[in-house]
Amino acid sequence: MGDLRLEGLALGYGPEAVVRDLTLSVADGEMMSLLGPSGAGKTTILRAVAGFIRPRAGRVLIDGRPVDDLPPERRAVVMVFQKALLFPFLDVAGNIGFGLKMQGLDPGEIRRRVDAIMDLTGLAGLGRRKVHEISGGQQQRAALARALVLQPAVLLLDEPLSSLDANLRQQMREFIQQIQAETRVTTLFVTHDQGEALMMSHRVSLLLGGRLRQTGTPRQLFYRPADPDVARFFGGENFFDGRMENGLLKTAFGDFPAPDTENNGRRPLATIRPEDVRLAPEAGNGSVMGEVTQTRFEGMATRIWIRCDGGLVVALTPESRWTAGQRLAVVFPPDKVRVFPA
Amino acid sequence: MVSGQIGGRDARTRAARWDLCLAGLLAPALAVMLLLFGGGLTLGGLQALGYLPGAGMTELTAAHFTRVLQDPDFLTSLGLTLHIALTSTVIAAVVSVALALALTRWSIRSRLVHFVLQVPLTVPHLVVAVSMLFLLAPAGLAARLAAALGLIASPGEFPLLVNDRGSIGILLVYIWKEIPFIALMVLSVLQNAGGELIEVGRTLKAGPWQRFRFILLPVIAPSLAAACLIVFAFTFGAFEVPWLLGRTYPMSLPVRGYKSYADVDLAARPEGIAIGLIIALVVMGAVALAVWLNRLAGSREAIR
Numbered sequence: 001m002g003d004l005r006l007e008g009l010a011l012g013y014g015p016e017a018v019v020r021d022l023t024l025s026v027a028d029g030e031m032m033s034l035l036g037p038s039g040a041g042k043t044t045i046l047r048a049v050a051g052f053i054r055p056r057a058g059r060v061l062i063d064g065r066p067v068d069d070l071p072p073e074r075r076a077v078v079m080v081f082q083k084a085l086l087f088p089f090l091d092v093a094g095n096i097g098f099g100l101k102m103q104g105l106d107p108g109e110i111r112r113r114v115d116a117i118m119d120l121t122g123l124a125g126l127g128r129r130k131v132h133e134i135s136g137g138q139q140q141r142a143a144l145a146r147a148l149v150l151q152p153a154v155l156l157l158d159e160p161l162s163s164l165d166a167n168l169r170q171q172m173r174e175f176i177q178q179i180q181a182e183t184r185v186t187t188l189f190v191t192h193d194q195g196e197a198l199m200m201s202h203r204v205s206l207l208l209g210g211r212l213r214q215t216g217t218p219r220q221l222f223y224r225p226a227d228p229d230v231a232r233f234f235g236g237e238n239f240f241d242g243r244m245e246n247g248l249l250k251t252a253f254g255d256f257p258a259p260d261t262e263n264n265g266r267r268p269l270a271t272i273r274p275e276d277v278r279l280a281p282e283a284g285n286g287s288v289m290g291e292v293t294q295t296r297f298e299g300m301a302t303r304i305w306i307r308c309d310g311g312l313v314v315a316l317t318p319e320s321r322w323t324a325g326q327r328l329a330v331v332f333p334p335d336k337v338r339v340f341p342a
Numbered sequence: 343m344v345s346g347q348i349g350g351r352d353a354r355t356r357a358a359r360w361d362l363c364l365a366g367l368l369a370p371a372l373a374v375m376l377l378l379f380g381g382g383l384t385l386g387g388l389q390a391l392g393y394l395p396g397a398g399m400t401e402l403t404a405a406h407f408t409r410v411l412q413d414p415d416f417l418t419s420l421g422l423t424l425h426i427a428l429t430s431t432v433i434a435a436v437v438s439v440a441l442a443l444a445l446t447r448w449s450i451r452s453r454l455v456h457f458v459l460q461v462p463l464t465v466p467h468l469v470v471a472v473s474m475l476f477l478l479a480p481a482g483l484a485a486r487l488a489a490a491l492g493l494i495a496s497p498g499e500f501p502l503l504v505n506d507r508g509s510i511g512i513l514l515v516y517i518w519k520e521i522p523f524i525a526l527m528v529l530s531v532l533q534n535a536g537g538e539l540i541e542v543g544r545t546l547k548a549g550p551w552q553r554f555r556f557i558l559l560p561v562i563a564p565s566l567a568a569a570c571l572i573v574f575a576f577t578f579g580a581f582e583v584p585w586l587l588g589r590t591y592p593m594s595l596p597v598r599g600y601k602s603y604a605d606v607d608l609a610a611r612p613e614g615i616a617i618g619l620i621i622a623l624v625v626m627g628a629v630a631l632a633v634w635l636n637r638l639a640g641s642r643e644a645i646r
Contacts, residue, residue: 085539150547
């Protein structure tokens with residue numbers, strides 16, 4: 001059992017407010033990512049949940065009980081830091097069993113639990129190694145095992161993959177996902193990497209400028225961003241406005257249904273992801289003409305900038321036939337256009 | 343492949359040239375050190391072995407070492423020297439660790455605190471010893487102040503703190519001088535890693551005492567031990583403070599060695615030098631241990 005709830009949390013250092021009015025729930029067994037750019041306040045929130053920072057306002061509840069008066073060592077949460085921070089004077093098994101030893105468990109029980117968690121985390125056979133004798137990935141796994149062996153109600157992961165190289169990072173993402181699925185430990189995972197958050201989490205909370213902007217499933221945040229800032233964070237580049245008329249947003253790129261914004265005369269903003277923009281050599285139904293101003297090869301796809309009457313459009317396409325100066329037709333499929341509430 | 347081999351050879355040639363250049367740059371300093379230190383040590387060694395042609399002694403013998411080691415007064419002096427070196431080192435270490443921990447918690451970034459801590463490092467031992475003499479002697483400032491305040495009837499009633507049986511004056515000088523040295527060494531380790539590992543300890547459910555016992559002590563142990571060994575080596579071999587603040591009997595080993603060396607009877611000189619060499623041996627052993635512990639501390643830093 002381990003559900004986490006943050007209610008109206010305000011956090012800061014000195015006179016500066018870092019996080020304002022944050023309310024967030026992580027259900028028992030859920031893996032939630034706290035996503036945001038550097039300086040958004042993600043780590044500050046994690047430190048408040050761990051007990052290293054006292055909130056200026058609001059409450060932290062674990063399993064429905066407020067824990068604000070408890071020091072970190074008495075909370076049912078364990079935090080894994082950006083760096084592995086293994087104790088250099090202990091071997092791998094000593095590091096993993098450290099928390100159990102602090103709880104006064106007998107050595108036999110400690111050995112049994114450490115062996116079990118080392119099996120689970122793929123560290124079997126490395127227990128007697130010194131920590132500098134194992135790789136960076138193994139060090140992070142040891143740090144994770146050291147936290148998991150305590151069977152916390154809530155596991156806090158503070159960008160634990162940020163110091164690893166790209167290949168190892170991918171392996172560790174899958175590894176953490178698998179371990180979380182097996183242990184069902186409630187996990188709050190902090191990252192600035194949107195791909196990591198989308199891939200690993202049941203739900204994602206996006207934090208921008210110290211405020212929670214949207215919480216939802218990875219698909220909701222990616223395809224149904226709550227506002228233009230959320231859309232921009234997830235790579236949105238095409239923003240255009242129009243005029244509401246009878247449930248339709250009329251724009252320079254076509255008319256799009258907007259059931260959420262039924263107020264005639266208003267001018268809400270809309271967006272379409274670059275990969276959803278359709279390109280064709282000839283004008284067709286619902287298309288607008290434009291001219292390619294720039295292209296950039298990005299491996300799996302090519303990014304194309306197109307000057308249209310309604311403004312600049314960015315498209316991402318697997319086709320590589322478009323070149324600067326070429327005229328082409330641009331289509332915004334209505335089901336791919338997201339109209340923000342006015 | 344061929345270009346790789348050529349590149350490797352070029353790199354080796356460049357490295358060899360650089361080594362040669364470094365050796366050339368270091369040579370003058372090394373020559374002076376070898377001449378003065380090595381020469382002095384060789385000359386001392388010869389004299390300790392009884393080779394003193396000026397006094398008509400030309401036969402090499404270990405008899406002076408044997409005589410020194412068999413003299414009961416030597417053991418008394420050794421005991422006193424160990425008492426001074428060990429007591430001052432242990433007290434300074436305990437106070438330094440407490441001070442470093444307090445500074446970590448409250449004012450690690452305070453420049454003023456760091457400045458104040460560095461002041462004793464700049465004051466020579468001799469100056470501190472003379473100050474202590476003025477302060478703590480039976481007719482010193484403290485005795486007069488205590489008498490003026492009515493705490494004692496006359497300055498003569500003031501407890502004997504210099505030239506005393508327990509070497510309290512000597513210990514106070516060394517403790518005052520060495521606390522900042524050890525504290526700054528421990529503080530630098532705590533600043534580098536202590537805070538982060540303590541947070542890890544807290545999240546792993548270690549209480550305050552457990553964090554000190556199972557995290558801080560192991561973290562600072564190599565640096566603390568190295569600093570203590572350096573302090574021990576210095577206090578074991580230092581001459582001026584026990585000379586000024588110590589009793590005439592028993593004497594510390596360095597004072598005893600100096601007295602034998604400076605004796606009007608030249609025949610006592612080999613014994614004085616033998617004592618000096620024994621002290622040098624202990625000091626070098628302690629320094630070697632300190633260097634090894636420092637390297638150990640460095641390797642621990644690297645894995646975080």
